[in-house]
Amino acid sequence: MNTVFKIAAYIFLPCAVIFSSCKKETSCEGCATKSNKPPIAVAGPDQVISLPIDSVSLDGRSSSDPDGSISNYLWTKISGPVTSNIIKPSDSITKVKSLVAGSYLFELKVTDNGGLSAKDTMRVTVNDAASQCSLTMIPIGVLSMPRDHLAAAAAGTKILFAGGWSSANQDVTSRVDIYDTVSQTWSTAELTQARYDISVIAIGNKIFFAGGTDDWFFTSRIDIYDVSSNTWSTAELSKARGRMAVAAIGNKVFFAGGDCFDGADGGTMINSVSDVVDIYDMSTNAWTVSHLSERRGSLEFAGTSLNNKFYVAGGFFHQWGASSYISNKVDVYDDVSGSWSTTTLTNARADIGTAVADNKIFWVGGHGLSGSSDEVEILDINLQTRNFHYLSQARGRIQTAIKDNKIIFFTGDYGDKVDIYNILTQTWCWSQSPFPVNYSGLVVSGNSIYVGGGTIGSSTDANQVWKLGF
Missing domain, CATH: 2.120.10.80 (Kelch-type beta propeller)
Structure with a gap:
């Protein structure tokens, strides 16, 4: 038997979970030139939450540019309930608060240092409060x-x-x-x-x-x-x-x-x-x-x-x-x-x-x-x-x-x-x-x-x- 000396010792919400998934579609504004290729936008995975939790993080840090760098990020809501608040829409990672029950679709637009852009979307599904x-x-x-x-x-x-x-x-x-x-x-x-x-x-x-x-x-x-x-x-x-x-x-x-x-x-x-x-x-x-x-x-x-x-x-x-x-x-x-x-x-x-x-x-x-x-x-x-x-x-x-x-x-x-x-x-x-x-x-x-x-x-x-x- 081998032993070694030790120095220091040391769920929810019932509600129907809607597993809706949003098809990822990436688009590029402008076109690639010999000197510049478009960036790649990655809005992150779809998310499902349940009230009373009413906020999520949006994370676009996996976005990249093959021949340069990303100079601008922009998050927008393109569908869903009226109530929501994107705290810092121009940051690569930000929070959305004040969400209510329903399905939201958020879009991330990234622009590279050469002026080309790309978009990606992700969905947030908010379930009713727990029972x-x-x-x-x-x-x-x-x-x-x-x-x-x-x-x-x-x-x-x-x-x-x-x-x-x-x-x-x-x-x-x-x-x-x-x-x-x-x-x-x-x-x-x-x-x-x-x-x-x-x-x-x-x-x-x-x-x-x-x-x-x-x-x-x-x-x-x-x-x-x-x-x-x-x-x-x-x-x-x-x-x-x-x-x-x-x-x-x-x-x-x-x-x-x-x-x-x-x-x-x-x-x-x-x-x-x-x-x-x-x-x-x-x-x-x-x-x-x-x-x-x-x-x-x-x-x-x-x-x-x-x-x-x-x-x-x-x-x-x-x-x-x-x-x-x-x-x-x-x-x-x-x-x-x-x-x-x-x-x-x-x-x-x-x-x-x-x-x-x-x-x-x-x-x-x-x-x-x-x-x-x-x-x-x-x-x-x-x-x-x-x-x-x-x-x-x-x-x-x-x-x-x-x-x-x-x-x-x-x-x-x-x-x-x-x-x-x-x-x-x-x-x-x-x-x-x-x-x-x-x-x-x-x-x-x-x-x-x-x-x-x-x-x-x-x-x-x-x-x-x-x-x-x-």
């Missing part, structure tokens, strides 16, 4: 000890709540509470190492509890529970770390990036993040190592898979002595070709939550350097288009689950609201959490969603386990 829906949390049992930051997963008829941080003891725990959904009985087990910030994934009859920290060390340990034989085994990551992005494709399990400590042999260990991707093939029992395009952590819920591809979105780069930044990078691994590619989020975020439904990826909430985010960026894999929605409350580390064609976006790290998306009607609603807990374990078993533990307020942990109804 509230109901959510129930029905107690079904208690954990053997109160705690937060616990990892939760299910396989077969078993639900496991593992590890975590005890506020009462001011220490980590190795405890695993196991609930059998058929017999409705509880039992306990222990991880081989006490820790929290564990990355967890279930595949087939096995649940992998990977990495984590005991608040002094990061660990490379993976505890593996086989529900079919009720036995435990262990494996090791190639690098000790926590809060990794995890997902599975077929028989392969991916553990990507994460928080760690680095340092040369005999040198000082420094607070850092990793680009390592450990890949375990269950069919061959073989491990391989790959790498993200950049080092980053805060990825605990930022990994997902769709159509034989593994996606790792956003993240936080930090290292002692270096400038910290939030990443907008999305690394994409194609399991068919065995190759990596990259795309980007519209806005850089760390601590992102993810969900997959209807061939769409939802990148939800998170944190930037200036605060929490309420943004939901929705990538349609078939159409290769993106739309946006905004949570009822800005927050990060949002766990997601799907039940009855609805995606639930649970409270997260600081919030007390739950957002719900109806996949069939493409509408959103939100509910106040009946029991406002954060840093809980959220898990789906059968057609039920369970929540266990978490923080209540600033210093108290819950030991309750609830079944969600909505």
Whole structure:
């Protein structure tokens, strides 16, 4: 087992979302001459918001000129409701305020230093204000000890709540509470190492509890529970770390990036993040190592898979002595070709939550350097288009689950609201959490969603386990 010394510890709106898309048409005023070519106007992607949010940013900074420079920008509204206010229409990036429900079409005109111009348009769809829906949390049992930051997963008829941080003891725990959904009985087990910030994934009859920290060390340990034989085994990551992005494709399990400590042999260990991707093939029992395009952590819920591809979105780069930044990078691994590619989020975020439904990826909430985010960026894999929605409350580390064609976006790290998306009607609603807990374990078993533990307020942990109804 590899360990390293740790120096410092460290949704919405229900309303029908109109995914209207505006066909991009670029026009050029004047014509190219031998000495000047026209610029290229890029007004940015279409956007969808919901009231009471009534402003958006218009960003033309991707516009360019092939043989010179852009000297002038001009934003105008060419269709939509009368009410709107472009704050600085001659800036490359500006805000539009005082929007009302409806569909707006904005035009960007750019002029180069030779006098040639080009235009592009983008659409903003504003939905009506959010509606509230109901959510129930029905107690079904208690954990053997109160705690937060616990990892939760299910396989077969078993639900496991593992590890975590005890506020009462001011220490980590190795405890695993196991609930059998058929017999409705509880039992306990222990991880081989006490820790929290564990990355967890279930595949087939096995649940992998990977990495984590005991608040002094990061660990490379993976505890593996086989529900079919009720036995435990262990494996090791190639690098000790926590809060990794995890997902599975077929028989392969991916553990990507994460928080760690680095340092040369005999040198000082420094607070850092990793680009390592450990890949375990269950069919061959073989491990391989790959790498993200950049080092980053805060990825605990930022990994997902769709159509034989593994996606790792956003993240936080930090290292002692270096400038910290939030990443907008999305690394994409194609399991068919065995190759990596990259795309980007519209806005850089760390601590992102993810969900997959209807061939769409939802990148939800998170944190930037200036605060929490309420943004939901929705990538349609078939159409290769993106739309946006905004949570009822800005927050990060949002766990997601799907039940009855609805995606639930649970409270997260600081919030007390739950957002719900109806996949069939493409509408959103939100509910106040009946029991406002954060840093809980959220898990789906059968057609039920369970929540266990978490923080209540600033210093108290819950030991309750609830079944969600909505």
